[in-house]
Amino acid sequence: MTDQLTPVTVEPGAARCPGPSTRDIVLGDSTPTPAPLLEESYAFEGDGDLPYEEFTSAAYARAEHDHMWSRTWQWACREEHIPEPGDYQVYDIGDRSAVIVRGPDGDIKAFHNACLHRGTQLKPPATNGYSAKLRCPFHGWTWDLAGELVDLPCEWDFPHVERDEFRLPEVRTGTWGGFVFVNFDDDAEPLEDHLGVLPEHFADWDLGERYVEVHIRKKLPANWKASAEAFLEAYHILETHSQSIMTAGDANAQYDVFGDNVTRFIHTTATTSPHVPAEKRPDEQELLAMLMARKNAGDEVPEIPEGERARDVYARHMQAVLGQQYDNDFSDLSVSETIDSIEYHLFPNAFFFPGLTIPLVYRFRPDGPDPDRCLYEVLYLRPKPKTGKVPQPAEPFDLDVDDTYTSVPGLPTSLGQVLDQDTANLAAQTRGFKASKKRGQTLGNYQEVRARHFQSMVRRYITEGRAASGDTGPSTNPSTSSDTNQGAHA
Numbered sequence: 247m248t249d250q251l252t253p254v255t256v257e258p259g260a261a262r263c264p265g266p267s268t269r270d271i272v273l274g275d276s277t278p279t280p281a282p283l284l285e286e287s288y289a290f291e292g293d294g295d296l297p298y299e300e301f302t303s304a305a306y307a308r309a310e311h312d313h314m315w316s317r318t319w320q321w322a323c324r325e326e327h328i329p330e331p332g333d334y335q336v337y338d339i340g341d342r343s344a345v346i347v348r349g350p351d352g353d354i355k356a357f358h359n360a361c362l363h364r365g366t367q368l369k370p371p372a373t374n375g376y377s378a379k380l381r382c383p384f385h386g387w388t389w390d391l392a393g394e395l396v397d398l399p400c401e402w403d404f405p406h407v408e409r410d411e412f413r414l415p416e417v418r419t420g421t422w423g424g425f426v427f428v429n430f431d432d433d434a435e436p437l438e439d440h441l442g443v444l445p446e447h448f449a450d451w452d453l454g455e456r457y458v459e460v461h462i463r464k465k466l467p468a469n470w471k472a473s474a475e476a477f478l479e480a481y482h483i484l485e486t487h488s489q490s491i492m493t494a495g496d497a498n499a500q501y502d503v504f505g506d507n508v509t510r511f512i513h514t515t516a517t518t519s520p521h522v523p524a525e526k527r528p529d530e531q532e533l534l535a536m537l538m539a540r541k542n543a544g545d546e547v548p549e550i551p552e553g554e555r556a557r558d559v560y561a562r563h564m565q566a567v568l569g570q571q572y573d574n575d576f577s578d579l580s581v582s583e584t585i586d587s588i589e590y591h592l593f594p595n596a597f598f599f600p601g602l603t604i605p606l607v608y609r610f611r612p613d614g615p616d617p618d619r620c621l622y623e624v625l626y627l628r629p630k631p632k633t634g635k636v637p638q639p640a641e642p643f644d645l646d647v648d649d650t651y652t653s654v655p656g657l658p659t660s661l662g663q664v665l666d667q668d669t670a671n672l673a674a675q676t677r678g679f680k681a682s683k684k685r686g687q688t689l690g691n692y693q694e695v696r697a698r699h700f701q702s703m704v705r706r707y708i709t710e711g712r713a714a715s716g717d718t719g720p721s722t723n724p725s726t727s728s729d730t731n732q733g734a735h736a
């Protein structure tokens with residue numbers, strides 16, 4: 247079944263899956279494809295093994311905490327989580343914690359979540375709510391939402407405290423696409439620079455015009471980078487999600503690296519995997535019937551007009567179904583925007599899908615100092631209705647390590663099953679990292695370039711951070727790697 251995919255030997259990274267590429271497919275659509283989806287940006291980044299130690303070592307996790315999470319922009323919450331003045335949300339990453347507040351003028355600020363008296367956290371971890379002022383629960387020192395110290399009980403005993411010097415220290419914030427980002431580094435580059443091509447690519451896909459329909463917080467039995475990597479490639483679909491191969495592309499997915507911080511894959515829906523041999527491939531009418539049966543069992547399967555394919559008809563069908571469901575008109579969207587799996591990764595941990603039918607965003611973060619544990623948050627972002635009230639953001643639904651995603655209300659069962667399949671791999675991979683005689687992972691040059699690029703960026707932060715601080719921790723140069731790129735991608 248896979249013989250047809252044996253690559254032709256060419257320059258490293260130049261080989262591609264035989265058959266129609268993602269670009270070939272979208273260029274054959276019945277609608278023009280938006281320019282960002284026609285961009286291609288791939289360069290070979292090396293083929294050396296990447297050490298398992300970078301996933302399993304507590305020292306490496308600590309170095310990430312000290313040198314990467316301390317200096318990089320990270321999605322903290324959605325703007326709708328703090329809609330009104332006085333609303334706050336606590337964002338925690340490792341030892342660091344920020345209280346993000348909506349100020350009286352609607353502005354957003356974030357403060358280091360620690361009292362300036364004797365250090366107590368002002369708000370408990372991961373909490374949110376309304377708080378007209380930030381009052382310490384220990385002795386009651388209180389700051390307003392602009393960070394001014396406005397109450398100091400027994401001030402007569404603190405003649406050495408100048409209120410001007412006891413403003414609550416701020417954490418840098420920025421917003422994009424309805425997301426609030428924070429950065430604990432006062433000298434970090436502006437968020438706009440960190441976002442790279444995202445604002446340009448998402449100009450017509452404003453995620454700020456979406457609302458949170460489903461929100462899952464799942465504990466995963468794996469390193470946060472290994473977990474993220476499982477979502478950076480479509481290579482595993484054949485083995486892990488084989489239920490999808492009749493109706494989705496995989497080996498012919500497109501992978502792009504746009505500068506340091508943004509990577510992307512596009513894999514097509516309503517096409518059949520190149521792995522499926524000719525005699526088993528459905529014709530276009532059969533393919534459409536399979537898709538309709540999966541998504542909307544009972545709907546009549548329309549006849550595909552002359553000159554069109556299953557994906558053209560299926561896209562129009564989904565535009566109509568979702569248009570009705572979400573009080574919108576999606577008929578201007580291209581076929582690819584409507585049905586394909588289009589995933590952007592923003593370093594270090596955020597994933598954004600601009601498409602209509604797969605409206606996911608998610609992020610991975612370490613869960614405490616244990617490198618084998620992480621938090622995975624999945625949100626379904628649906629378009630705001632054209633009329634009527636925008637629904638409130640969904641309350642987070644918590645899943646422990648062994649809980650299935652299929653128990654989440656509102657999450658399509660088929661997606662829940664896919665995510666369960668991914669989670670099962672992660673637990674096995676974590677055990678294998680430690681059981682392995684071989685000491686690193688061997689990546690595909692093209693299909694796994696995003697994972698390599700991502701790892702090299704983490705390594706770059708640690709290397710630079712250690713150099714700046716004089717820290718001489720364990721080497722971050724992969725001993726077996728022949729990377730051509732340590733993260734500096736043109």
Ligand code: FES
Nearest residue numbers: 361363364382385
């Ligand atoms: S520690 Fe906050 S008021 Fe004392």
Ligand SMILES: [Fe+2]
Nearest residue numbers: 476486487668
């Ligand atoms: Fe998967």
